[in-house]
Amino acid sequence: MLTSESGFPEWLPADRLVEQAFIDTIRQQFELYGFAPLETRAVEPVDVLLAKGETDKEIYVLSRLQADEDEPDEASLGLHFDLTVPFARFVTENQGRLTFPIRRYQIQKAWRGERPQAGRFREFYQADIDIIERGDLPITADLELIQALHDVVNALPVPRVRIHLNNRKLLEGFYRALGIEDIQETLRIADKLDKVGADGVRAMLIESGLGEAAADACLALSTIQSGDAATIRERVAALGQTHDLLDEGLAELAFVLEGVRTAHPDDIIADLSIARGLDYYTGTVVEGKFADIPDFPTVCSGGRYDNLAAGKGDEKLPGMGVSIGITRILSKVLAEGHLRASRRTPSCVLVALVDEETRQQSSAVAYALRQRGIPCEVYNTPDRFGKQIRYADRMGIPFVWFPGTDGADEVKDIRSGDQSPADPASWEPPAEDWHVRIEEVEP
RNA sequence: GUGGCUAUAGCUCAAAGGUAGAGCGCUUGAUUGUGGCUCAAGAGGUUGUGGGUUCGAGCCCCACUAGCCACCCCA
Structure with missing residues (x-):
């Protein structure tokens, strides 16, 4: 990879051939599942990008060099930082022309102004599949998308990916049962378990205002990890909290876990430490990591978002989708020398x-x-x-x-x-x- | 955005204040239209930029810029 401008990767032709092969494979897999292609414009109104509370997201804003000073502020457009928000906006705008449920795939670049690091870029390819339905989207959609995600990453010549599953309702219900008010903050801290460890999470939870007992309960919940749905149920029940949302989340998690594991028992586990940073997720959340490269960040992820797209009147447009980090995966396998093109030209x-x-x-x-x-x-x-x-x-x-x-x-x-x-x-x-x-x- | 580290040939790196070097790569030739191996020769540098200290700076000091790592956050 060439990095003359940090975070904006450029590849030599030999490596771009590998990237194109990845994109071809992913596209082929997406189409096998019957998802239809979509490309949205690179820019969205900034208020659309910020609408879902992504206030700290590093968004690149558009401005014209020749803009007059007295011109109205046209910094209202920003480059999209993912493909889910633009898709939800597209569906909201064009729902009259679309047939529901909408199954689309989208392979495009996204931009984030964060500081680059290993596996982290400011301009990168993502490959997304999503389903948005009108009214009610059954939990079977969550299952289907996670199966598709599994099939796609396994169709790529990359190290084994393990998929970690959780459910936001489960966490939120548990937190509410404990009387915790700042759900978002608690989720954010809980998500750091693999990074700062149990003691670190416990300290941060207490610092955020939780009592010691509540912090310990949250921590105990987060450390639950198993491939077996019955085990998850038992261990959650053993913590003694009850809440309708908790039960609902637990049932959804168990359904998806069991469904995927019948086909791929070793590649998927329930991991209650997964919370996800993006706050539009409302139910199922998923993260995929290289099973044998624990320090490398998430290579694919996704989740259920029931409120991102808006229907007419009271109608809901719930969605579920997953995303594959093409640039991130590629940068790793190429840097490690796992893959190469058989020649440097077609x-x-x-x-x-x-x-x-x-x-x-x-x-x-x-x-x-x-x-x-x-x-x-x-x-x-x-x-x-x-x-x-x-x-x-x-x-x-x-x-x-x-x-x-x-x-x-x-x-x-x-x-x-x-x-x-x-x-x-x-x-x-x-x-x-x-x-x-x-x-x-x-x- | 915060903190730390770094910047010398296309690449990886040496040179411990006194004439900028190696390996790989590249060019040419040995090889008379046939590559790879070998041998020989050669090209390529205002040492990131600007200032300062010194008789003298790649080396010491300051600023800037860029890169890397960690944090934040995430594909």
């Missing part, structure tokens, strides 16, 4: 240029190959063949084509050195060489 064949007089002949070979879908390029200048082959070698182009007189062409596999007569109208490369492959590198 070209499968380099057609050599013998001299200027026969340039047309080389072009004709390339044309014939392209007619049959074989990506190729003609070398620029009639350098000696050693240079032309060296260029192919550096680019990872597997074949060099030598035009001959009277159709006596030859093609050379520069990996093996084998060279043999070939006809541009019929020769084709082995299937595995046709297009760039993404290769997993053994350490």
Whole structure:
């Protein structure tokens, strides 16, 4: 990765080929689940971006260099920091033209003005799927989206991702049963368990105004973690708190957990420490992390948001969605050297240029190959063949084509050195060489 | 936004106040249209920017800029 402007990653072509392969795979998986594509504009009115309490979100605001001083403040537009808020806005605006339930996928960049760090960027790709329904969105949607999330991340050639599940209703009901008033603040602190540890969370909870008993209860709740729904139920019940919202959240969590685990028992657990920072979530919340890279931040996440989009009158437009951090995942697997593109260009064949007089002949070979879908390029200048082959070698182009007189062409596999007569109208490369492959590198 | 660390060739890094260097990469040649290996030669630097201390600064001091790490927060 090149980082001439911190947080705004730029990739060399070889790495961009990997990124494109990721995007292709994700898109294919999303479409397998029947999500339809959507692209929203890069900007939203700032008040839309801020509407859901994201006041401390680092939003890039748009301004024109040539704006007149007496012009009305047009700093009303900002770059979106995720794809969920723009989607909810889009649905709110276009609900008359859309058929519910709306299942859409969206793979776009998002921008956040936070300080960059390992795995954290100011400009990055996200890949989202969401469902928004009119009136009531059943809990089965939560289950479906988490299954889809699991399938998509597992279709990518990346280290194993474990999905951590929780439910905001469960936490909020528990907190209310304890008489806690500042739910948001308590959620925020509880979310830090993996970062500051149990003692740290306990101290912060007490500092926020909780009594020692309440803080201990919150902590005990947060440390519950299991892949088994019955165990979760027992351990929550053992804490002795009762509240309708708690029961509702527990039932939803158990439903989703059991549903996903029937297919993938090892990759998903209920983890009551997951709270999520974004405060528009109202029920299911989910975070995915590399199972064996505990210090690396969340690579995918999502949740249920019942109040982000607004219907006409009293009608609700509840939604559920998940998001995959493409740039974050990519930066890690590339930095670790786990993956690489099989070559640095789509070209499968380099057609050599013998001299200027026969340039047309080389072009004709390339044309014939392209007619049959074989990506190729003609070398620029009639350098000696050693240079032309060296260029192919550096680019990872597997074949060099030598035009001959009277159709006596030859093609050379520069990996093996084998060279043999070939006809541009019929020769084709082995299937595995046709297009760039993404290769997993053994350490 | 807060705190700490860093900045020398394209990359990774040396040079302990006294003439800026290595490895890799790049170019050329040995190789007469056929690469990789080897050997030889070569190109490439106002040491991030600006100021200061000193006979003398890549090195010490100050400011700025940028990068990295942690916090905040998060994909």
